[in-house]
Structures are given as structure tokens and as C-alpha cells.
Amino acid sequence: MNSAIVAVLLLVLMGLAYQIGWSRSHGVAPTGGRLHSRPNYHGALTAIWALVPALLVFGLWALFGDTASRAFIISNLPPEVSSLGGQELEGAIRRIRQIASGFGVVGETQPYENLAGQALREFQTFSFALVIAAAAGLGALALFAARRRIAPQLRARNEVERVVFFLLLACSAVAILTTVGIVASLLTEAIRFFTFVSPVDFFFGTVWNPRFSSVGAGSGEYGLLPLLWGTLMVATIAMLVALPIGLMTAIYLSQYAPAKVRNTVKPVVEILAGIPTIVYGFFALVTVGPFLAGIGQSLGLQIRATSAMTAGIVMGIMIIPFISSLSDDILRQVPRAMRDGSLGLGATQSETIKRVILPAALPGIVGAFLLAVSRAIGETMIVVLAAGNSPYLRLNLGEAVSTVTVTIVNQLTGDTDFASPQSLVAFALGLTLFAMTLVLNVVALYIVRRYREQYE
Structure with a gap:
């Protein structure tokens, strides 16, 4: 997926939605009255509504796009090749991807590889255009739905601040979960290590010599004290x-x-x-x-x-x-x-x-x-x-x-x-x-x- 096109689409959609929401809030403001939230909050809320479905489409394609292209490649392989398993099938799929990308492959290509590579290239172009159209279409629908919600009593500021709160909470959760994941991975593998070496020998040993021995249970000496x-x-x-x-x-x-x-x-x-x-x-x-x-x-x-x-x-x-x-x-x-x-x-x-x-x-x-x-x-x-x-x-x-x-x-x-x-x-x-x-x-x-x- 061309990331530049995706970024441009998201920026254009966000800017257009913000401007429409900002202008609409001025249009619905009562004469001599006041809006509950300032126009910039209405613009920001409209932009959020437009971005969420577009980001959801791109996220789903990022998760399942590779699986879809893999299934498409296998469907275009001859039966004797698609029935292979393990590394042979992965190697064939990798060659098709390289042919489709234009980088070429090592050795002489087979006719079915060229056909599959051409088909994959067309599939990628079509699927990318479909994803872009779906993201733009859903974003536009959400934009106009958000525009219709704009009214003097709409609490746009509260909704925008709620979204920002959950974004900050998600960022904090990522940091905490990353720390928990690091500790959990270290602890899990350390417990596996202590099934080979006694914790007493590790923490109080004075010799560090992690040699490998295939005779009996010997596997070296792992004394932590020198280190x-x-x-x-x-x-x-x-x-x-x-x-x-x-x-x-x-x-x-x-x-x-x-x-x-x-x-x-x-x-x-x-x-x-x-x-x-x-x-x-x-x-x-x-x-x-x-x-x-x-x-x-x-x-x-x-x-x-x-x-x-x-x-x-x-x-x-x-x-x-x-x-x-x-x-x-x-x-x-x-x-x-x-x-x-x-x-x-x-x-x-x-x-x-x-x-x-x-x-x-x-x-x-x-x-x-x-x-x-x-x-x-x-x-x-x-x-x-x-x-x-x-x-x-x-x-x-x-x-x-x-x-x-x-x-x-x-x-x-x-x-x-x-x-x-x-x-x-x-x-x-x-x-x-x-x-x-x-x-x-x-x-x-x-x-x-x-x-x-x-x-x-």
C-alpha cells in the first residue's frame, strides 16, 4: 500500500472535515445567541468523525491484506505447486511477490510464475484502489453525518475532550503494557533457565564458564558473582x-x-x-x-x-x-x-x-x-x-x-x-x-x- 497516498487522503479528509464543521457551526449559530462549544471544537469533532472510519478501513487492510494476497497467489499456482508444503510453498510465494514487485528473482522464471506475478500486480492495484475508495467513501459519509449533528446545543467540546482522554489513556496503556510484556518475557525465559541450573548455583556461584557438555546433565557453570x-x-x-x-x-x-x-x-x-x-x-x-x-x-x-x-x-x-x-x-x-x-x-x-x-x-x-x-x-x-x-x-x-x-x-x-x-x-x-x-x-x-x- 502506497503510504504517501494514504497520508495525503487522510490529511485532505481531515482538513476538509474540519473546515466544513467550522463553517457549519457558524451557520447554525443563533442570532444574538451563543453556541455551547466554540467553532474549532465543532471542526475538530467533524474531523474525528471523518477519520475514524477511514482509519478503520486501512487498519483492517493492514491486518488482513497480506492474508488475502497470499490466498490469491495460491489460487493462481498450478495444483502441483499449490499442493506443496513448508519451505517449498513459501519459496514459490516469495518468488511471485518479487516478480509482482518488479525486483526480479534469481534464476529463470517459469511461465506460470510470470502469469501469477502479473495477476498479483493487477490484484494489488485493484485492491488498493478499492481500499482507497472505501476509506474515502466511508469518511465522506461520516463527515456529512457529523455535519448534520452540528447544532447550537451540541456539546462538541465535551466529545472532543473525551476522545483526547481515551487517546491519552491508550498511550499510557501502551507504555505500561510494554513494560509488563518485557518483564513477563524475561521472567518466563528465566524460569526456563532455572530448570537447567539451580538458582542457588546461579546467584551464589563464583565461576562463570557456560560451556556445553553433551555428557550427562552437565551444561557449564553459571556463577553470577564474577559478573x-x-x-x-x-x-x-x-x-x-x-x-x-x-x-x-x-x-x-x-x-x-x-x-x-x-x-x-x-x-x-x-x-x-x-x-x-x-x-x-x-x-x-x-x-x-x-x-x-x-x-x-x-x-x-x-x-x-x-x-x-x-x-x-x-x-x-x-x-x-x-x-x-x-x-x-x-x-x-x-x-x-x-x-x-x-x-x-x-x-x-x-x-x-x-x-x-x-x-x-x-x-x-x-x-x-x-x-x-x-x-x-x-x-x-x-x-x-x-x-x-x-x-x-x-x-x-x-x-x-x-x-x-x-x-x-x-x-x-x-x-x-x-x-x-x-x-x-x-x-x-x-x-x-x-x-x-x-x-x-x-x-x-x-x-x-x-x-x-x-x-x-
């Missing part, structure tokens, strides 16, 4: 980098910087948030890692180019604008009267920041910190490229580690049948990661709401 340790190590390094720099940046921008400097520096800092994480990973791999390795060699320390330190430092740089922007907004919400009162009592600017502004903004800053931690725990591309993918329990920050996100990528890369523990473990890891970030977000929201100061 969890690597995740927390990288996230801790990232926060040690991001928190002081981000907080000091926020204090400078909100308390010291002139307006011109603030308006220039803040967008520059926030550019860091717009850089793709794969670029950060590449930067860590080719620049930061070798730089740290060189420093370690000059100091007599062994620091690998791909290590927890490399991934943590670069991840901290990425999170700086996250903390600085949130902290800056929180610091600026502290009433100026508190700052002026402290200065008026003889405190210096630094004393005012330490003893008045920061304590007042502390709950919000702690909330921003916890949200940044959840962002660091869920980061993938930087640790995939810079952490080294070595799932062992280590205390040395200069050694390679592996994280939960890196392991999810590894387990779902390549040929996966989602029937073995080697693939299903990714869902258990994802559920664990989801639970960790959810707890951090809930704690952050609790702290912000529990200790938030209300100022007039």
Missing part, C-alpha cells in the same frame, strides 16, 4: 569520576558563573550526553586504554589497555552531564532568600554553599546520584569494548573484567536456539539487571520524596 563484581567495580569507578566533576560543575554553573558563561558552558557540557556510547567505547579502546597502560608502565604498574579502570573512567565521563544537569537544576531550586540571608549574616559564599545550599539540595543530589548509578550499571557498549571480557573475581582495577551487560551480548551473539541454558542465561541476567536498576530507581525516588523540602 556482578565486575559490574559494581566498573560502576563504582565511573561514579568516582562523574560525581565530583559533575557536582563541582553544577556548583560553578549555578553559584559562580555569570549568565553568559553559564549559557555557553552548560550546552557544551551537555553535548557529552548526545555522543553515542559506541563512540565512547571506541575512544576508550584506542585512546584512554593505551594512555593508562603507558602511565602504568612508567610507574611500574601493570595496567591493561582493556580493564575495569578504562571502562570506568570513560563511563564516568559519559555520566558527567547527567549528574551536572540534574544537580544544577536542583541547586537552582533552592530559594534565593536562603542564600541572601546567609550572606547577610556574614557568611562567605563558600560557607553559604557548604552549610545552606548543599544541605537543602542534598536529597535531590542523592537521587540524581542513584539514578546515575543505575545508568552506569546498565551501560553496554563501553564495557563491551573496554572492559576486556574476563569473568573472574579480581581486586586489581587494571585487570580485565566482565559485566552483566557484556555477558548478555556474548550469550545472544551468533546462532541461538533459545532452548539451551547457554542462551536462556541471558534472560536470567537481564532480569537480575532489571531488578538492580529498579531497586536503585525506587530508592532514589523514595529519598527525593521523603526528604524533599517544600519552598514557597
